[in-house]
Amino acid sequence: MSDNDRKVSFGFRDVPENEKSRLVGRVFSNVAQRYDIMNDLMSFGVHRLWKDALIDWLSPSPGAQLLDVAGGTGDIAFRFLDKLGSKASASRATVCDINPDMVSIGVERARQRGLSTRVAFTCGDAQHLPFPGESFDAYTIAFGIRNVTNIDQALTEAFRVLKPGGRFLCLEFSKVDNPILERLYDMWSFNVIPAIGHAITNDRNAYEYLVESIRRFPPQKPFADMITAAGFSQVKWRDLTSGIVAMHSGWKF
Numbered sequence: 001m002s003d004n005d006r007k008v009s010f011g012f013r014d015v016p017e018n019e020k021s022r023l024v025g026r027v028f029s030n031v032a033q034r035y036d037i038m039n040d041l042m043s044f045g046v047h048r049l050w051k052d053a054l055i056d057w058l059s060p061s062p063g064a065q066l067l068d069v070a071g072g073t074g075d076i077a078f079r080f081l082d083k084l085g086s087k088a089s090a091s092r093a094t095v096c097d098i099n100p101d102m103v104s105i106g107v108e109r110a111r112q113r114g115l116s117t118r119v120a121f122t123c124g125d126a127q128h129l130p131f132p133g134e135s136f137d138a139y140t141i142a143f144g145i146r147n148v149t150n151i152d153q154a155l156t157e158a159f160r161v162l163k164p165g166g167r168f169l170c171l172e173f174s175k176v177d178n179p180i181l182e183r184l185y186d187m188w189s190f191n192v193i194p195a196i197g198h199a200i201t202n203d204r205n206a207y208e209y210l211v212e213s214i215r216r217f218p219p220q221k222p223f224a225d226m227i228t229a230a231g232f233s234q235v236k237w238r239d240l241t242s243g244i245v246a247m248h249s250g251w252k253f
């Protein structure tokens, strides 16, 4: 079967495998300027607490080198450096994201925070990371992996670029474990989020895609199995907000 014949999900649609990355690129280029404000509006600011929880679980050591893949406008990298504080000046964060429009917002935010010397932004694909093997102590990916065409390939790359003893942490929308909350969440996601997206970014389709892609992403256990299959050990997850979001952790030994 050629790449043109193989289909992958793009929201609720199935599209040729070699089309997905272009479609995802268009979504994030269209929303980049308003991406951060949209996150606050869609989640009532709760995405900030979820990202804090990821960095708390990572609990980085002074000197740690972080790679934040699909890092967009830099939220995870900034939190990582804030957590370590100015004493851990040897720690660096590298943000790698496929979309130059998201990256350029991140570069400007780092400049405004005085962090330009401690965060490097690179354009690159999670499936073919532009870094040598065994380069980083920690790999994070927040709300990024469901956008990647071949998730197994991205996990294999995560394993390759981590040093032995390195940590993988993923923050992603997941399966809600409470039926009442699930109904409310569905109503909010399918009715309100696309309407807010339309009002703020003039792109309803982008936010329909984001909501649909969440429903197509594997639930907690199957995703943990994929992480294990990529070579990681001691794979665990923690639900946040009743499973609206889950954090998955694994170690490279």
Ligand SMILES: C[S@@+](CC[C@H](N)C(=O)[O-])C[C@H]1O[C@@H](n2cnc3c(N)ncnc32)[C@H](O)[C@@H]1O
Residues within 6 Å of the ligand: 024, 028, 069, 070, 071, 072, 073, 074, 075, 076, 096, 097, 098, 099, 102, 124, 125, 126, 127, 141, 142, 143, 144, 147, 148, 149
């Ligand atoms: C929902 S945003 C998350 C941004 C950031 N991590 C955050 O939590 O705010 C998803 C990001 O994934 C990026 N992305 C999508 N496919 C990618 C790929 N194959 N490789 C690297 N980044 C990718 C997009 O460009 C976008 O910036």
